[in-house]
Amino acid sequence: MTDPMSEGSSRVNQQARVPQRSGGTPLELADDALIAAQRLSEWVARAPTLEEDVALTNIALDQLGVARLLLQSLGDEDELAYRRGDAEFRNCLLVELPFGRARGDLDFGWTVVWLLFLAAAQKLRYEAWDNEVAAKAVKESAYHLDHATQWVIRLGDGTSLSRERVQAAVEELWPYTHELTEGIRDDWLSIVEPVLKEATLVKPSHDTWRPSGGRSGRHTEHLSYVLAEMQALHRAHPGVQW
Amino acid sequence: MVTPYDVVSKVVDPELRVVTIAELGILRDVAQEGARVVVTITPTYSGCPAMDAIREDIRKALARKGFDDVAVVTKLSPAWSTDMITPAGHEALHRAGIAPPGSTACPHCDSAKTLQISRYASTPCQALRRCLGCAEPFNAVKTL
Ligand SMILES: [Zn+2]
Numbered sequence: 321m322t323d324p325m326s327e328g329s330s331r332v333n334q335q336a337r338v339p340q341r342s343g344g345t346p347l348e349l350a351d352d353a354l355i356a357a358q359r360l361s362e363w364v365a366r367a368p369t370l371e372e373d374v375a376l377t378n379i380a381l382d383q384l385g386v387a388r389l390l391l392q393s394l395g396d397e398d399e400l401a402y403r404r405g406d407a408e409f410r411n412c413l414l415v416e417l418p419f420g421r422a423r424g425d426l427d428f429g430w431t432v433v434w435l436l437f438l439a440a441a442q443k444l445r446y447e448a449w450d451n452e453v454a455a456k457a458v459k460e461s462a463y464h465l466d467h468a469t470q471w472v473i474r475l476g477d478g479t480s481l482s483r484e485r486v487q488a489a490v491e492e493l494w495p496y497t498h499e500l501t502e503g504i505r506d507d508w509l510s511i512v513e514p515v516l517k518e519a520t521l522v523k524p525s526h527d528t529w530r531p532s533g534g535r536s537g538r539h540t541e542h543l544s545y546v547l548a549e550m551q552a553l554h555r556a557h558p559g560v561q562w
Numbered sequence: 563m564v565t566p567y568d569v570v571s572k573v574v575d576p577e578l579r580v581v582t583i584a585e586l587g588i589l590r591d592v593a594q595e596g597a598r599v600v601v602t603i604t605p606t607y608s609g610c611p612a613m614d615a616i617r618e619d620i621r622k623a624l625a626r627k628g629f630d631d632v633a634v635v636t637k638l639s640p641a642w643s644t645d646m647i648t649p650a651g652h653e654a655l656h657r658a659g660i661a662p663p664g665s666t667a668c669p670h671c672d673s674a675k676t677l678q679i680s681r682y683a684s685t686p687c688q689a690l691r692r693c694l695g696c697a698e699p700f701n702a703v704k705t706l
Binding site for chain 2: 371377384386453456463
């Protein structure tokens with residue numbers, strides 16, 4: 321078996337793996353956005369209301385837009401998106417998880433908690449990065465963060481059922497936020513904690529299990545399913561265009 | 563004589579068809595380098611799906627006037643903001659029933675009493691609102 325690290329580096333330029341002041345590399349930020357876009361697209365035509373369908377689809381589109389611009393700056397975007405294997409992706413584990421406990425789940429409360437955690441981290445990393453793609457993306461992330469914040473508060477401080485579901489999501493997703501926020505943890509907490517408080521949600525009391533590995537290409541099985549769907553067409557018809 | 567700028571500045575946005583790309587502030591520059599026309603545009607949102615259509619429309623419009631050697635360049639910096647929409651663009655949006663950025667008044671009856679129904683609408687750059695005066699819904703360009 322070839323070393324996934326060296327295999328991955330052959331497809332991207334020098335710049336892709338240079339750590340930024342924001343703590344992430346361009347490839348990590350690109351892959352976070354790309355996999356988040358693919359995950360969010362599961363909501364197309366399935367959201368609880370038409371308005372929310374449009375919202376989640378637009379957020380997916382923003383994520384895809386940033387991913388494409390970043391990948392274009394790192395190499396051939398199609399090659400990078402469609403031809404890398406799972407071990408060559410550098411996204412954090414959080415973005416590849418399903419929107420619920422099991423594969424195929426599509427829980428709206430879970431999704432808005434996921435988006436709150438992700439958008440807060442993306443906003444911080446884009447803000448700290450002197451890059452024209454990031455300068456554009458930071459405005460979009462701020463809007464995603466605001467959208468997720470409003471929903472988390474509404475559902476957390478809502479009915480007993482809605483609270484139960486977003487609280488469960490906070491507990492299940494919290495361990496993965498350590499990898500997501502490496503290097504920016506304190507700033508991230510200062511955004512997320514007040515939202516959880518206003519939403520009457522509580523952080524898990526046990527905070528020692530901190531799964532990671534995404535940044536070095538060791539992913540959960542969920543990424544393989546995401547990639548299978550995302551890459552199937554391109555692998556069957558290499559170079560296909562719309 | 564028709565200049566390339568005259569031609570390109572009249573290209574309308576494929577989604578907000580009431581405003582031109584110049585009024586919307588996404589047309590950055592039109593330059594001639596010998597026989598070649600170099601058009602510089604900037605996206606509203608990173609993932610704006612209209613960018614491909616805009617590039618195509620620019621090429622077609624120029625080709626119709628005999629400019630066949632065209633390069634369309636995308637420039638991200640400075641990032642687009644709704645401040646780049648011109649006063650003429652604001653008027654055109656309002657006339658078409660779309661609240662321009664910075665305004666939440668109803669473009670149909672001018673009532674100031676309106677509600678946001680959805681933070682996103684038919685394009686990434688708009689939100690959906692409803693008027694409490696005339697009860698009509700309308701799109702509003704989000705301030706960015
Ligand atoms: Zn009205």
